Amino acid sequence: MRLKDKIAVITGAGAGIGRACAVEFAKEGAIVIAADINSQGAFETSKLGAGITPVKVDVADGASVAMLAEFVVSKYGPVDILVNNAAIQVSKSVEETTDEEWARQLAVNVGGVFLCTKHFLPQLKKTRGAIVNMSSVNAFFVEPYCAGYCATKAAILAFTKAVAIDHGRDGVRCNCICPGYIDAGLAEAYFLSQPNPDAARQAAGGLHALGRVGRPEEVARAAVFLASSDSSFTTGSAMVVDGGFGSGLPVGGR
Ligand SMILES: NC(=O)c1ccc[n+]([C@@H]2O[C@H](COP(=O)([O-])OP(=O)(O)OC[C@H]3O[C@@H](n4cnc5c(N)ncnc54)[C@H](O)[C@@H]3O)[C@@H](O)[C@H]2O)c1
Structure with missing residues (x-):
C-alpha cells in the first residue's frame, strides 16, 4: 500500500495507460479521480477498482480544468x-496535418499538462506532492508521420524539468515516463493508420530488445514508483519504460 489514502488525479484515465494507472494506484490504496473527456470510459475505469471516481474533463480547456x-x-x-496522461496522436505527414489538428494536438498534449499543473500546483505545494507526466520514447526517437505528436512529447521533457526546478523548494517533485510501444489506444490507432496494421504491429514489437510491445500495467507500475515516497530523491527525470526500444533486433533477425 505505497499510496495509502493519497488523493490522485489521473487524466486520460478512461482507457489504456491512464486506466491501468487508476487500477494500480487504487490497489496501492490511493483515492483516485479518473478524469477523461470520455465520461463513459472514465465510468468503466471506476468499476475496475475500489475508490475510483470518474469525472469528465477536457484538459485543453482551462475552465474545465479549473472546475x-x-x-x-x-x-x-x-x-x-x-498524473498528466491524456493525449491524442495525429498520424499524418506535416503537409497533410490541418491547422486545426496541429492546434488541438498541442492544446491537449502540452496545453493540458500546463493547465492541470497550473491548477493543481497550489494543492500539491500544500501536500508536498508529486507530478507524473506521460511523455514517450518519441521524445528521443522520432518515427514517420507523427511529427506533431513527437514534438509534444519532447516538450513534456523540458516542461517536466522546468517544473521540477521551479518547485523543488516547495517539496513538489515532477518526473515523466517515456514508454515504448504499449498495447493501448494510441499505439493501436497508429497501427490501424498504417497500410498493413498487422505488419506494423509486428514490426513495432521487433523494435524492442524484449521483442514485444509493452502492457499498460508495466507503465502504471513505474507511475506508482514516481508518485510514491520510494522515489523521494527523484525529480526532473525521464524514466524510460520501453523494453529496450531502438536496440531490438529487426523482425526475423537473430
Ligand atoms: N500506447 C503507446 O504505445 C504509448 C507510448 C508512449 C507514450 N504513450 C502515452 O501514454 C498516454 C496514454 O496513451 P494511451 O495509448 O493509453 O492512449 P488512449 O487513447 O488509450 O487513452 C488516452 C485517453 O485520453 C483521453 N483524452 C483525450 N483527449 C482528452 C482531453 N482533451 N481531455 C481529457 N482526456 C482526454 C481519451 O479519451 C483516452 O481515454 C499518452 O500520453 C501517450 O502519449 C502511449
Missing part, C-alpha cells in the same frame, strides 16, 4: 498526486 480542481479539493481535500 475539476475545485471539485476535487472540495470533495477530497488537497491533491497529493497528479
Whole structure:
C-alpha cells in the first residue's frame, strides 16, 4: 500500500495507460479521480477498482480544468498526486496535418499538462506532492508521420524539468515516463493508420530488445514508483519504460 489514502488525479484515465494507472494506484490504496473527456470510459475505469471516481474533463480547456480542481479539493481535500496522461496522436505527414489538428494536438498534449499543473500546483505545494507526466520514447526517437505528436512529447521533457526546478523548494517533485510501444489506444490507432496494421504491429514489437510491445500495467507500475515516497530523491527525470526500444533486433533477425 505505497499510496495509502493519497488523493490522485489521473487524466486520460478512461482507457489504456491512464486506466491501468487508476487500477494500480487504487490497489496501492490511493483515492483516485479518473478524469477523461470520455465520461463513459472514465465510468468503466471506476468499476475496475475500489475508490475510483470518474469525472469528465477536457484538459485543453482551462475552465474545465479549473472546475475539476475545485471539485476535487472540495470533495477530497488537497491533491497529493497528479498524473498528466491524456493525449491524442495525429498520424499524418506535416503537409497533410490541418491547422486545426496541429492546434488541438498541442492544446491537449502540452496545453493540458500546463493547465492541470497550473491548477493543481497550489494543492500539491500544500501536500508536498508529486507530478507524473506521460511523455514517450518519441521524445528521443522520432518515427514517420507523427511529427506533431513527437514534438509534444519532447516538450513534456523540458516542461517536466522546468517544473521540477521551479518547485523543488516547495517539496513538489515532477518526473515523466517515456514508454515504448504499449498495447493501448494510441499505439493501436497508429497501427490501424498504417497500410498493413498487422505488419506494423509486428514490426513495432521487433523494435524492442524484449521483442514485444509493452502492457499498460508495466507503465502504471513505474507511475506508482514516481508518485510514491520510494522515489523521494527523484525529480526532473525521464524514466524510460520501453523494453529496450531502438536496440531490438529487426523482425526475423537473430
Ligand atoms: N500506447 C503507446 O504505445 C504509448 C507510448 C508512449 C507514450 N504513450 C502515452 O501514454 C498516454 C496514454 O496513451 P494511451 O495509448 O493509453 O492512449 P488512449 O487513447 O488509450 O487513452 C488516452 C485517453 O485520453 C483521453 N483524452 C483525450 N483527449 C482528452 C482531453 N482533451 N481531455 C481529457 N482526456 C482526454 C481519451 O479519451 C483516452 O481515454 C499518452 O500520453 C501517450 O502519449 C502511449
